[in-house]
Amino acid sequence: MNKVKTLDDLRKIRESFRAEIDLREKSSNPEQMPQIKVSMATCGIASGAKEIMNYFIETLNLRKIDALVTQTGCMGYCYAEPTVEITLPGKEPLVFGYLTREKADELINEYIRKGVMVDGIMPVTYDAVEPE
Amino acid sequence: MTTFTDYILVCAGTGCRASQSEQIISSFKSAILQHGLKKKVQVVRTGCFGFCEMGPVIKMVPDNTFYVQVSPSDADEIVREHLIKGRRVERLLYVNPDTKQQVSDSKHIGFYKKQYRIALRNCGFINPENIDEYIARDGYVALGKALTEMTPESVIREIMNSGLRGRGGGGFPTGLKWDITRKAQSGRKYVVCNADEGDPGAFMDRSILEGDPHSILEAMAINGYCTGADRGLIYIRAEYPLAVERLKIAIRQATEYGLLGENIFGTDFSFRIEIRYGAGAFVCGEETALIHSMEGLRGEATIKPPFPSEQGYKGYPTNVNNVETYANIPVILLKGAEWFAGIGTEKSKGTKVFALAGKVNNVGLIEVPMGITLREVIFGIGGGIKDGKKFKSVQTGGPSGGCLTEKHLDLPIDYDNLLASGSMMGSGGMIVMDEDDCMVAVAKFYLDFTVEESCGKCTPCRVGNRRMLEILTRLTEGKGEMEDLQTLKDLGAAIKDTALCGLGQTSPNPVLSTMEHFEDEYLAHVNKTCPSHRCTKLTQYCINPENCKGCTVCARICPVHAIIGERKVPHVINFAECIRCGSCMEKCKFNAIYVI
Numbered sequence A: 001m002n003k004v005k006t007l008d009d010l011r012k013i014r015e016s017f018r019a020e021i022d023l024r025e026k027s028s029n030p031e032q033m034p035q036i037k038v039s040m041a042t043c044g045i046a047s048g049a050k051e052i053m054n055y056f057i058e059t060l061n062l063r064k065i066d067a068l069v070t071q072t073g074c075m076g077y078c079y080a081e082p083t084v085e086i087t088l089p090g091k092e093p094l095v096f097g098y099l100t101r102e103k104a105d106e107l108i109n110e111y112i113r114k115g116v117m118v119d120g121i122m123p124v125t126y127d128a129v130e131p132e
Numbered sequence B: 001m002t003t004f005t006d007y008i009l010v011c012a013g014t015g016c017r018a019s020q021s022e023q024i025i026s027s028f029k030s031a032i033l034q035h036g037l038k039k040k041v042q043v044v045r046t047g048c049f050g051f052c053e054m055g056p057v058i059k060m061v062p063d064n065t066f067y068v069q070v071s072p073s074d075a076d077e078i079v080r081e082h083l084i085k086g087r088r089v090e091r092l093l094y095v096n097p098d099t100k101q102q103v104s105d106s107k108h109i110g111f112y113k114k115q116y117r118i119a120l121r122n123c124g125f126i127n128p129e130n131i132d133e134y135i136a137r138d139g140y141v142a143l144g145k146a147l148t149e150m151t152p153e154s155v156i157r158e159i160m161n162s163g164l165r166g167r168g169g170g171g172f173p174t175g176l177k178w179d180i181t182r183k184a185q186s187g188r189k190y191v192v193c194n195a196d197e198g199d200p201g202a203f204m205d206r207s208i209l210e211g212d213p214h215s216i217l218e219a220m221a222i223n224g225y226c227t228g229a230d231r232g233l234i235y236i237r238a239e240y241p242l243a244v245e246r247l248k249i250a251i252r253q254a255t256e257y258g259l260l261g262e263n264i265f266g267t268d269f270s271f272r273i274e275i276r277y278g279a280g281a282f283v284c285g286e287e288t289a290l291i292h293s294m295e296g297l298r299g300e301a302t303i304k305p306p307f308p309s310e311q312g313y314k315g316y317p318t319n320v321n322n323v324e325t326y327a328n329i330p331v332i333l334l335k336g337a338e339w340f341a342g343i344g345t346e347k348s349k350g351t352k353v354f355a356l357a358g359k360v361n362n363v364g365l366i367e368v369p370m371g372i373t374l375r376e377v378i379f380g381i382g383g384g385i386k387d388g389k390k391f392k393s394v395q396t397g398g399p400s401g402g403c404l405t406e407k408h409l410d411l412p413i414d415y416d417n418l419l420a421s422g423s424m425m426g427s428g429g430m431i432v433m434d435e436d437d438c439m440v441a442v443a444k445f446y447l448d449f450t451v452e453e454s455c456g457k458c459t460p461c462r463v464g465n466r467r468m469l470e471i472l473t474r475l476t477e478g479k480g481e482m483e484d485l486q487t488l489k490d491l492g493a494a495i496k497d498t499a500l501c502g503l504g505q506t507s508p509n510p511v512l513s514t515m516e517h518f519e520d521e522y523l524a525h526v527n528k529t530c531p532s533h534r535c536t537k538l539t540q541y542c543i544n545p546e547n548c549k550g551c552t553v554c555a556r557i558c559p560v561h562a563i564i565g566e567r568k569v570p571h572v573i574n575f576a577e578c579i580r581c582g583s584c585m586e587k588c589k590f591n592a593i594y595v596i
């Protein structure tokens, strides 16, 4: 790993990583992968987020659906854990709550494969400071 | 791919469901069918929008129109007007109470986003185990700017001007603390992050560490630059294994990039961070006890002054700040003090993270601007009280805080208002209680906790709190006397005045505040009744023989077999055996069981 020696070095890392994310998120190219973020803080894990994350990885693999499954921290909806955020290429991210294996199947079959929304969307109830 | 072009999102949160959201969904489905839109429009249930006062609410996608107080009979009109003719149904739009104007786009409705995330900005957004994702969100830019473009004094001035106050409970001005540490004369100094988080029910700091560990490392390094320290210590309870793991990964990654270590950003500033583990004693969250614990001594508080900023870890000046306090620092440097000071109230700037728990529908981690009211938090974001029960009280400040009531609901939340009403901000636990909660028992719960957690060093806390707990125990067992109430008040006042550290000085607060706001409940306990039927020794479950059908359900559910009776013959409860768990009453289909 290259050391960061100046602010410019840091900004270079920032820009290249942002470009990568942009490519992943903003492109509406159907070849692009859907992204699934699992909320993996203690509260999520206690309600089964780890199993859900594994289930997504296994099932998507099995069905040969290209998708990126990653983890993130607490989204704040503790009452609805486990929660996942799904971003289809070219679409706004959507958060779904109360995940079970059945719900995960439904999300894969309906939302990820066909783009059909399913019950259980968690409205984003907050704004966050945005980067520069 | 889908052929749907429009979506109707119906809030199916508990609040909206109570006000007919299921019927609304079915009316929409039939209206859509009737108008031949089945292939074009989809109805979707969603979680809570956090706008329960105006529920049921629905949102039209993709144009984001928000309709409020919708009833099932409105469905047909919305489908005809909005979906077919493309006209908004004006009468169902939200009217902004201040401007009296209709607002249609959900993005512009103030209520809809009462939450503003500064400290939690990256939680639930980035992968906490990937430093590049943090950097993509401007991570470490504030550190770079501070080191290469600002003097320590100017960074401190910025923090001072922002008005940031400590989020660990005391609310001490952060910039001032940094300045005091900076001015302390010493060849060595330390920066400490207090991640002990001992309040029962609080998990704000844990969530920040688990979701955005780099923000803490960056802020600690900035603090080191300002105060002249080259070492940072994170004191974290060992019960937070995931937070510890993510911190370790973060420290490793930051060190690999050279963002921690020697000559950061090519300057002569060097900074290392180590983790220290606590065993989970509440008093070790108090900064002097915390420092002693890190030194390998007993976790006991010592008298201040000297303050840690003057004489702390191993006798060196030590700047102690809370996790959430640190999480605000990088943003303040990037966005400017003025921006931060523009959020909040006159004396409390920025936002506060709360762990909202208890009898609210939407239990969760929330971050709100200072100055928001308790009502907005509990009935808005929190979605109101569970099972349609009545609100009774909200506890803030944990074992050091107090209970607020109905009359405080419209109080803007900030450090000074909470203190003036007999509670405190504390670290951000917020526990909501309903009509079923007994306030004497609640006070006893907190005092139980402090008695257990008292380090025992000073007499008022060690002995005084125990005497108070004994009185409370007597009250909840129906053995209390009138003069006990005065003794509680006197003891409470004396402990507050004479205890050595913050733990003892604040421990009578839950008792004193409930005595002030719920005096009638204390009097009832003196008269040997518990109005909420919580105190088991003052409560009796009985079976009304007129209603009892002898179905045997209660006898089978009773965990201690205290209910006896033949089939089809009214049952009776053996009071001596009964543990007053209430399961029988819950399960009885004939309303035959009552409680006195």
Ligand SMILES: Cc1cc2nc3c(=O)[nH]c(=O)nc-3n(C[C@H](O)[C@H](O)[C@H](O)COP(=O)(O)O)c2cc1C
Pocket (backbone or CB within 6 Å): B165, B166, B167, B168, B169, B170, B171, B172, B174, B194, B195, B196, B197, B198, B199, B282, B283, B284, B285, B286, B287, B288, B320, B321, B322, B323, B325, B326, B427, B501, B502, B503
């Ligand atoms: C009994 C007691 C427990 C405390 N527990 C914590 C704690 O868990 N976390 C914390 O940050 N501060 C705690 N504090 C406050 C600390 O002593 C100290 O004020 C704080 O860490 C300073 O950081 P701040 O100015 O950023 O809030 C506690 C204080 C007392 C009296």
